[in-house]
Amino acid sequence: MDFEAYCVKCREKRDVKGGEVKDTPNGRKMAQGKCPVCGTTVTRFLAAEGAGEKGKKK
């Protein structure tokens, strides 16, 4: 997926293309990809959506 993430190396927001969405152990989702400028891995937490997780705990 494509997403916008803050690159700590460039200190700017970058448009990341082809990132992967991953589940974190605590039930959140994050997008992970690479900065198109410097190649640093950037991650961004995503708002929980479409999972129907409201009030549901594991």
Ligand SMILES: [Zn+2]
């Ligand atoms: Zn960068």
